[in-house]
Amino acid sequence: MAQVLEFKLPDLGEGLTEAEIVRWLVEVGDVVAIDQPVVEVETAKAMVEVPCPYGGVVTARFGEEGSELPVGAPLLTVAVGATDASSAAPGDDGAAAEEPSGGSGSGNVLVGYGTGAPAARRRRIRPERSTASAAPAAPAAPAAPAAVSAPSRPAPVAVAVGEVNGRQGPVAVVSPLVRRLARQHEIDLRGLTGSGPDGLILRADVDSAIRQAGQATEAATRTAAEPVVAEAPTAVASPSAAGAATPATAERIPLRGVRGAVADKLSRSRSEIPDATCWVDADATELMAARAAMNAASGPSGGPKVSVLALLARICTAALARYPELNSTVDTAAREIVSLPGVHLGFAAQTERGLVVPVVRDAHTRNAESIGAEIARLTELARTGKLSPAQLTGGTFTLNNYGVFGVDGSTPIINHPEAAMLGVGRIMAKPWVHQGELAVRQVVQLSLTFDHRVCDGGTAGGFLRYVADCVEQPAVLLRTL
Template sequence: SGSGSGGAGAASGSGSGSAGPGAGSGSGEVESSGNVLVGYGTGAPVARRRRVRPTAVAAAVPARVPVAPVVPVAAPDPVPDAVPEPVAVVSPLVRKLARQHDLDLRKLAGSGRDGLILRADVESAIRALAEGASAPLSAGAAAPEPEAVPVSVASSAGRTVEGSAAQRIPLRGVRGAVAEKLSRSRREIPDATCWVDADATELMAARAAMNSVAGPAAGPKVSVLALLARICTAALARFPELNSTVDLEAREIVRLPEVHLGFAAQTERGLVVPVVRDAQARNAESIGAEIARLTEAARAGRLTPAELTGGTFTLNNYGVFGVDGSTPIINHPEAAMLGVGRIVPKPWVYQGELAVRQVVQLSLTFDHRVCDGGTAGGFLRYIADCVEQPAVLLRTL
């Protein structure tokens, strides 16, 4: 003889509440366990009850009666004293889950032994309702009325089902082109990143001195970005490995003679990377003027395809967003990108004493196929030396 239909499963040692088809199939009386589960007491021993099997249900119920109303073609013969069919559910947690999602368990077909409704059956029905489909119905049950799909329904597995009110943004135009290029970079380029903190106090002082010159020697104001771009061209002359690209079909590294310097610019239309052509032949003033022209064209949406393609190295000044560091994605098919964080006052050991200095974090993301860490580190260290001692640049002027 079997044990109680729900008591044994609820008062078992695990207490998980997700009893399977065989839960409660042991024999003997149910003892008081001391564990409290909703719907079950822990007092005196429970009297022995026989498990209700489908054969017993069929004998007790003379005829199967649909729970939901069905519109008949012809009026059926009335069934006197019809008794609703009991629901084959052992776990109270399964019932609770069904109540939370307004599911009628009498309309579900259980996948367990003897038609037992398991937790997986209820979760499957919840997902089906969320997707706008009907839940699995037992024989003779009427299909439920369609319900409005919520914005999102979180299933017990932790996934979120998208609803009819979800917003979809097409990946096209500038954003689509950037998405494709970044995805290709991640697929093809084995990148690595190194970084260093640099004391930019002297660089900021040199820029202030340049922009304060009056009289015939005065010229346009020079930006920090223009100075960093000029430093990059000097560094690339010393480390040409980073001004290259990889030809996958030929399995060759192609070192490029000209430096076409790209710089990241954020606009209302998205992120774009205009290119300063032949940057290796320009001074800081010329590079700054071209950066200003391209930035204005980018904000107005007037950049031509030629001004957005053909770059060989990219400078990314993410410090304008108030962040210190980043590991940027290389602008495919280039081999490297220099990232520049914000320049802020920080404690710094200067000439053997603690002082407040203007500090910046520099990061270099590079294609590990074109060079090793030693070359990348030498390039970045030279950039940092020029930032800390701008006079180093006089050697290349």
């Protein structure tokens, strides 16, 4: 006899208390294997796939795509021991899932860990047999009283093949930001034609659909209001009538997920850290020449090129070795400055999901080539939304290259609970006095925002001046290599 087991949203680590359902990977009636990913969720730190510790037939899902669930809330129910009865019916296509191990699961609820059990082939129950597949789960319903007692949860019913939330067919969209934007404005993605590669729906496509919908609504409102204007012209100038139109044009965007986490961290940084900023212009001509020489020496197939960001990161680790006060944090409760032994260098990365700060672990033990390779790896994970919470936390110092946006300078907000952040503007040709003569040089602006509790201006200025000296004369670094 089948036993219905309830799988709850697990604790994904790093103190996260809730997650948003981005995409279901299984449907009611699917046969799942132990540790098979069943849902893609977005937390305040990363987007991850959650594996199910049970193997069997999915009998119910709790939560629609776009909704948030707290940790510990029911995620789905699985009929364990009913695989044979649901998959060995006459006339089946012969694709049978592997036998689940009774009522036992892997116990695995952490993303990225498996039990090594062989993966079962996914197979959806045919629509005409959906009633039969759901029947064995009914007698075992008392085993999961929580699922029965909550009236807001959907009943365990099978759905037709390819049907999700009442809509048919796949959607050519990858970005969770695009899906969320479409949900907020009630745009049906299945009615859009994507302008991206292979028909991929981009944010520009959704924005265009939103504008068209807004224009249509405005035209309909204007048409409906014409008789009223003719009968009572004074109603148009009425303050109450003008105020009534405001909600139709205002847009409310929830601060949650990555955006909400960034908002909380930046607000906390501003309220807790007495920050100050100093900046300096530096001649980066020699640094750019040194980088070109490094990459030329590696040859056409000599490995990855060294990026400017990697060189700046290596300069930062050398500067932090000289000025360790800036590689620290403040314990406000104990009123103590905590000096940290190693440098875990964060770097700001802009993605479709918002601003994230991946962390290069033990950057003080790496050379420029190693740092560059790790930055490239983490950047790719950030773009695809596959960074884990561990890769986004634990930083001790942050490097922010806002020059990629074409701006010269900024006063960055410290990434709480760190003590400092170095900002780098764009490197561009400017008139510069070089060796007593006016010349065109490659100039960059460097800005350091620091926690004034951990050091004074002399230390911060010394750090920034050393960074500028290394940018202007890369040979200075040889003394610390």
